[in-house]
Amino acid sequence: MADQLIRATAADGGIRAVGVITTRLTEEARQRHKLSYVATAALGRTMTSGLLLVSNMKRPESRVNIRIRGNGPLGGILVDAGLDGTVRGYVDNPEIELPPNSKGKLDVGGAVGNSGYIYVVRDVGYGYPYSSTVELVSGEIGDDIAHYLVTSEQTPSALVVGVFVGAEGVTAAGGVLLQVLPKAAIDEELIETLESRVAGLAGFTPLLQAGKTLPEIMQDLLGDMGLQILPERQIVRFHCGCNGDRFLGALKMLGEAELQDMIEKDNGAEAICHFCGNVYHASSDDLSELIGRLRAETATVN
Structure with missing residues (x-):
């Protein structure tokens, strides 16, 4: 099944629901960053969360x-997700592996740790972005x-x-977000x-592995609450906007002396994009x- 995102409402508009499949984009991130099993799961869960969070924003550039x-x-872990369905991200130590938990x-x-912080920045496309910081509660990402x-x-x-990842790579990844809107929040x-109901799920990836579609998962969760699935299905994908021109633009900001030093000492310059792993070269x-x-x-100017 293609990576995609669907939106729905229930309880006469009192509930917002979003479901997303991120199997292919998580596998692409695994390959690009040469991620371990646990690093793949951590980054995949965070990228999925980013797409779910941005899904309720309004402006296309959000x-x-x-x-x-x-x-x-x-x-x-750093993830950047857009309302256009693109997402990218990386982890500091992609090779870290741990034994299974209890x-x-x-x-x-x-791997993430149960002490630390999560920082979320929402860029609505104009003005100053809104940022917030909260403490980690488990390191499991979803919590x-x-x-x-x-x-x-x-x-x-x-x-x-x-995220389910095995010897053959990522075979299932995604998530679902249910939110009670203000008009129903007092209930x-x-x-x-x-x-x-969410706690009662055996997990999200087992549902995908069992052949469940996103509409079917939504139906199981909210079918008795007046579920209304919106017709649009949005394709989501791993995408990074880096390119060679941006790389050269960044080098230009270093100034003439630094550029000349690179020519004399290194006979050029090289940079690796943290988000996607692409390597860019600049000759002398x-x-x-x-x-x-x-x-x-x-x-x-003079």
Whole structure:
């Protein structure tokens, strides 16, 4: 099944629901960053969470950044997701591997750590981005994102995200987010019902492996609450906007002296994009051309 995102409502518009499949994009991230099993699960859950969070924003250029910094050996996680369905991300220590946890599953919580912070930045496409910081509660990603929504955005939420990765790579990944909107937020029974239903799931990836589609999963969760699935299905994908021109533009900002030093000592320059792993090279001729542009611009100003 293609990576995709669907939106729905229930309870006469009192519940917002979003479901997303991220199997292929998580596998692409695994290959690009040469991720271990546990690092794949951690980054995949965070990228899935980013797509779920940005899905309720309005302007096409809206984006959400999630940065997780725990006390575990994985180090930091950084994800950037857009309302256009694109997402990218990386972890500080992609090779870290841990034994399974007490439930026999990948120990994402142990890799991330249960002490630290999650930073979320919402860029609505104009003005200053909105940022918020909350403490980690488990390091399992899903619990932490749900805690952020309740604590920072005061939105009662139930969230489940998952990644299944084996010897052949990622075979299932995705998640679902259920939120009680303000007009229904005072209904404590409704909130408890949603939380119990999500908690009652054996996980998200087992549902995908069993052949369940996103509409079927939504139906199981909210079918008795007036579920209305919106017709649009949005394709989601791993995408990074880096390119060679941006690389040269960044080099140009270093100034003539630094560029000349690169020519003399390194015979060029190289950079690796943290988000996607693409490698960019600039030859001595490229750097000399940049120096020429800088001199021309200086002469024009003077």
